[in-house]
Amino acid sequence: MPEGKILERMLDGRRAAARIACAAKLVPAPGQYLLAYLPASDDPLAVAVFSAGIANDGFYAASSLPSAWTAGASLSLRGPLGRGFAIPGNARxxxxxxxxxxxxxxxxxxxxxxxxxxxxxxxxxxxxxxxxxxxxxxxxxxxxxxxxxxxxxxxxxxxxxxxxxxxxxxxxxxxxxxxxxxxxxxxxxxxxxxxxxxxxxxxxxxxxxxxxxxxxx
Ligand code: FES
Missing domain, CATH: 3.40.50 (Rossmann fold)
Known part of the structure; x- marks a missing residue:
């Protein structure tokens, strides 16, 4: 499964909850999500991670993440999944x-x-x-x-x-x-x-x- 890494956890979740490094093809479009797992954790449940915007090396995650997922942790990622937003081309x-x-x-x-x-x-x-x-x-x-x-x-x-x-x-x-x-x-x-x-x-x-x-x- 493709890998990602938590580079940073943000204190102010209004802008983003974290910065995650991953391959460009994994970055979810607005409204789409990745399913993220922490292989090192005992918790088997995946977390749906949405994007708050593109970063140089991956993306900013909008979703709050479990507190055990600290900076430096490696993630297994599946996606992008789901239907995202689509702004009509003529919307002004x-x-x-x-x-x-x-x-x-x-x-x-x-x-x-x-x-x-x-x-x-x-x-x-x-x-x-x-x-x-x-x-x-x-x-x-x-x-x-x-x-x-x-x-x-x-x-x-x-x-x-x-x-x-x-x-x-x-x-x-x-x-x-x-x-x-x-x-x-x-x-x-x-x-x-x-x-x-x-x-x-x-x-x-x-x-x-x-x-x-x-x-x-
Ligand atoms: S998350 Fe299991 S059916 Fe949607």
Whole structure:
């Protein structure tokens, strides 16, 4: 199995949880994930690791990692897996919104939106400090307003947070394209059909690992 290495653990998870070195072909696109194992550990469960952006020697990991996974540890990696975000090529107003998880899951979309000349708004209540100056920051209370403004809206939420949003205030009222990344444990990545990652989207239950973890709204 391909190898990676934890180069650094970050203290502030709003930007990234860690920096991981790996081959370029393993770096997950925004919304995709790698399944990472620590061969030296007794814990057999894999952790789904998402990208918060590309680094020189690998990528920044958005997902929080087990505390035993310290800098210098070697990882076994499988992936990239799953359906990631896809910004429409004609989108000129791009909104990124983190409901109840770190905005780091969305930060890899910023360079892609910049490349197509889009105006970018990050909607969250706890933004990282080193966001590019061209990215406007708005609080979550502005989400409905921003969802109306955007050509494309990318959301991220935990499984519980998304359920609460849909059954409480309802889905954001979007006028164009919108996608949501649902963050949930995905221990088998679809190999064993364990069902741990099942999420309620649209009319029924689906597997986040296989059918997502990014879903169209
Ligand atoms: S993680 Fe096992 S089926 Fe999705």
């Amino acid at each position: 107003r791009v909104a990124l919104a983190a409901l109840d998880v770190s905005p780091a899951y969305l930060l890899g979309l910023i360079p892609l939106a910049e490349k197509q000349g889009a105006d970018i708004v990050l909607v969250c209540d706890n933004p990282p400090e080193d966001i590019p100056a061209n990215v406007e920051i708005r609080p979550l209370t502005a989400l409905d307003e921003i969802a109306q403004w955007a050509d494309y809206l990318a959301l991220v939420a935990s499984r519980a947070g998304w359920r609460e949003r849909v059954h409480g205030r309802g889905r954001p009222n979007v006028t164009r394209e919108a996608q949501v990344l649902i963050v949930t444990p995905m221990p088998c990545g679809g190999l064993a059909r364990c069902g741990v990652c099942s999420v309620e989207v649209g009319k029924g239950l689906v597997l986040a690992c296989d059918d997502g973890p990014v879903f169209s709204l």
